[in-house]
Amino acid sequence: MKHFFQKLSGGFYMFVESVKMSVSNILQNKMRSFLTVLGILIGVMAVIALVTTISGVSTSISDSFLSMGAGSMTLTVTGTELKTGLTDEDMEKIAQLEHVNGVCPSISLNSTVTVEDVSDSFTVSGKNDYFFVHTPNAVARGRAISRLDTDSQNRVCLISQDLVESHFYGVDPLGKTLYLDNRDFTVVGIIQEDEDVSIATILTGTPDLYIPHSTALKMTGAASVNSLTIYIDDIENSEAVEGELETLLDPLFNYEDDVYSINSMESIGDTMEEMLGMMSMLLAGIASIALLVGGIGIMNMMLTSVTERTVEIGLKKAIGAEPGQIQLQFLIESFLLSIAGGLAGIVLGILLSAALCNVMGITFTLSYGAIALGVGFSAAVGIIFGWSPARKASRLSPIDALRRM
């Protein structure tokens, strides 16, 4: 027992001295050590910066998507031959479902807008009155589309600021007439941009014109609606509403498969996070190439070092150093080199990521996982790439080494 502890403490003292010798060896060749460390430093910095920035981005995405309680889902219908889309009656039923606040059809068109001989193509979106109830801020000036407008297919429209500037420069557009695919429409309101946060507008942007959905349907000649935004009370209830929708829609479409699809913010958030995950995997792959190159740099330096220090190795062996002790000495050296690069890389990577987050306007959060990753990576690189040079050192024949003195 006593012998065992003596051996253990002896090994510890030897280890401490090996660390000291390694440090002075590394410092002996400052420039070379620095250049070697640079590879690891850059690799780890890249990994840390990528991981923390991407996790910041994905946090801010899920914050904006998922934490705001009320939300929306979209229902897209391809329909069957018998029933090609949703009727007003269907939409009414959907609006009555539990957790559903209201629905709004989305009918998108590309139409030519003409005002006094000036024509241009613009995006048009057919909406119902509920859309404006749900997003009261969508109207900057004038009035919204009313129930009366949708019921009687009124030719009224709300136009974007862009359109005001290009077609009504210097004139108050409210009450004026414009021609949409040669049909006359009265401008009743101006659209406030960036206020409507629904999936439809996130994915397609704010349209240039809003018109009653019934009017839009008439223009396209379609009998029913194929795309519907469903406003729900809480994003948490997405799945419940999905279930209700299925119970309601399946009988309507004769239980056929693939005739409609439901997208919730939740599922879009998931997809985005998945995409980000894949992106970070890809970037991590690139970063790990940098780490690999760094590791090769360390290996190269250690091999050179072993050759240069043959005499030292021979002498140490002659005075009783075991092969394992020599190997340990060189492993400590490559480990220290690599971990030094790793720590510097972590610090710089965090700074870089904080700067990037600042530029992108997202909150930076320090990820301990990323720090652990950086430490783990650099430690592993040091040991893996230091292994074979250290082994080479431990196997050098002491006499060959001593003859060189």
Next chain:
Amino acid sequence: MNQDISNVFFSMKDIVKQYQMGEEVSTVLNNVNLSIQEGEYLSVLGPSGSGKSTLMNIIGCLDLPTSGEYILHGQRVNDLGEKELSRIRSREIGFIFQNSQMLPLLDAQKNVELPLIYAGVRPKERRERAQEMLRHVGLADRMHHYPNQLSGGQQQRVAIARALVTRPTLLLADEPTGALDQKMGRQIMELFQELSDNGHTIIMITHDLNIAKHARRVVHIIDGELSEGEAVNP
């Protein structure tokens, strides 16, 4: 008979060391037979290139012979692995090499501590023993000098201190006084005498008869052949 064997420090039988030089084989040691009793003080005398250092490397378990049997403390050295050989070097043998041999990044004291580091000695004890040894070789005021701040003779004395600091049972010295002036050389010889009197086994390699005479027993080596010389210093 048993008694006899236990007093033998090592014995070499028909030791041959050859090097393959392209097509040719060069024989550096040719059928060397040598036995050393514990506590003996032997010098190996021979001209340059005669194989002295080669013999010392084999005795010190740094090198293995091409053929022949080397038994140290009743153990066949030929059969031992790297690790066991380094254990023997660490515990039994103190080397003083022919050339200057300090580690350049360590000061005198750390250089002397080195064998104790690998033997796992406590830091405090290590320091004390190294300092004592350095005082012993007259370097009390040079403990923290680095090799490039020491003269050749001083470096040689550091090497001697390092060889002795582990209290080896066998001291192997290859031209220990080669770099020293006469006065310092004499001091080292006195030190060796003292060690010998205290029961250390010493093998000293030299090409200088005057130095060799300090040992109780002298063997001659010429072209790898060993022959017993007449006893001096009885």
